[in-house]
Amino acid sequence: MFLRMLKYGIQGPDAVFAFGFLLILSGTRICLSPEYIILFLPLFVIGFLGGSLMIIESNSKFRERLRDFSLKRRDPKNNQKVLDVGTGRGLFAIELAHKGCSAYGIDIWSNQDLLGNSLGKVKKNMKRDGIEVDFRYGDIREIPFVDDFFDSVVCSYLVHNIHKPSEMRMAIKELGRVTKDGSKVLLADINPFLGPGWTKSVWKNELEKENFKDVEFNNFLLTSVIFTYVSKKEKKSEGFIGKSSCD
Ligand SMILES: C[S@@+](CC[C@H](N)C(=O)[O-])C[C@H]1O[C@@H](n2cnc3c(N)ncnc32)[C@H](O)[C@@H]1O
Numbered sequence: 228m229f230l231r232m233l234k235y236g237i238q239g240p241d242a243v244f245a246f247g248f249l250l251i252l253s254g255t256r257i258c259l260s261p262e263y264i265i266l267f268l269p270l271f272v273i274g275f276l277g278g279s280l281m282i283i284e285s286n287s288k289f290r291e292r293l294r295d296f297s298l299k300r301r302d303p304k305n306n307q308k309v310l311d312v313g314t315g316r317g318l319f320a321i322e323l324a325h326k327g328c329s330a331y332g333i334d335i336w337s338n339q340d341l342l343g344n345s346l347g348k349v350k351k352n353m354k355r356d357g358i359e360v361d362f363r364y365g366d367i368r369e370i371p372f373v374d375d376f377f378d379s380v381v382c383s384y385l386v387h388n389i390h391k392p393s394e395m396r397m398a399i400k401e402l403g404r405v406t407k408d409g410s411k412v413l414l415a416d417i418n419p420f421l422g423p424g425w426t427k428s429v430w431k432n433e434l435e436k437e438n439f440k441d442v443e444f445n446n447f448l449l450t451s452v453i454f455t456y457v458s459k460k461e462k463k464s465e466g467f468i469g470k471s472s473c474d
Contacts, residue, residue: 234352236288236315238384241275243281252276270423284417284449290318296447297381298415302453303328307378310405312367313385317339317349320324322357323381333365340388367398370407376460380406383415386422395423396433403437413452414437420444420451423444 237243253270254264259301283289298319303309305327306316311320314332324330338343346362353360367385389395402412416422425433430453433443439455446452 230447231357233285235285237281237285238343239281239304239340240334240342243285243342244256244403245378246274246278246281248274250278253402261411268436280449285428289448293383293415293450293452294322295316297383297415297452298322298326300445300452303429308376309379309381310372310377312365312370312380312402313340313388314362315384317352317362319356319381319459320349320360321353321356324353324360325356326362327377328409330360331372334362335364335366335372337388340385342415365442367401368394369397370401370405373406374404376409376431377406379411381412381413381415383413384417386414386416390423392423392425396424399433399437399439400422403439403457403459406457408457410457412455412457413472414455415450417451418449418451418455435448 235470249270253274257271295334303323303326307328309320309323309328309330311317311330311332311335314320314334315336317332318393320332332349334344334346334349336346336349338344344426346364348393349362353362363371367382367389382402386395386398389398405414414420420427420430422430427444430444434442434453434455438458439459442453442455444451444453
């Protein structure tokens with residue numbers, strides 16, 4: 228039962244352990260030396276709230292509700308090629324395959340971001356669901372697919388791991404490169420959606436510079452979700468200086 232609750236892995240295991248440690252340490256001090264309660268109570272509260280937040284975000288029900296909210300808006304169609312970047316345990320990729328898409332998932336399977344993260348674990352989830360997904364090792368900053376390959380891309384809870392603006396720009400460029408003109412792109416992450424410290428207006432600006440259009444921000448419980456489209460036609464016409472009609 229507990230394992231099913233954490234089907235998609237524990238997010239940020241280092242932070243969970245740090246909050247847990249703070250909780251136990253301050254709780255023990257309060258019990259042993261109640262006269263220091265003023266000192267240790269705030270630490271206890273921080274440990275409790277921080278740890279609970281991380282566990283709630285890792286909970287399968289929460290993650291599935293976030294996924295369903297996001298996919299409802301994206302409405303993936305049968306046979307579309309959809310990429311889940313930073314797929315982890317396959318939260319989006321496996322569901323997209325259930326919806327009839329040709330689903331792909333890439334990840335670097337970092338253990339700092341998700342406890343026990345591995346290609347083997349996501350394949351186990353896939354086999355349990357009796358579904359086919361093409362999972363491969365791949366970094367968002369250098370996506371291992373050719374140009375214009377995907378009809379849609381989703382990327383959930385990855386961007387908070389990219390701290391350098393230059394690397395985030397590389398990632399945005401890569402998302403644009405591997406998607407077709409008009410493709411839908413979804414980026415979801417913990418609220419507030421900062422990535423490398425960017426505000427919403429910086430995000431909008433950076434995405435628009437790479438020809439993403441209709442950038443829209445939504446909130447879903449503890450998560451911010453960006454919906455946007457790739458617009459390659461505008462990019463191609465940038466250098467056009469002639470008349471647009473024959474008259
Ligand atoms: C917190 S997990 C989220 C997993 C899944 N998308 C979800 O929402 O449940 C973040 C995932 O991003 C992956 N990741 C981190 N940096 C990455 C990068 N540069 N390229 C690809 N994946 C990355 C991690 O290995 C991890 O699996």
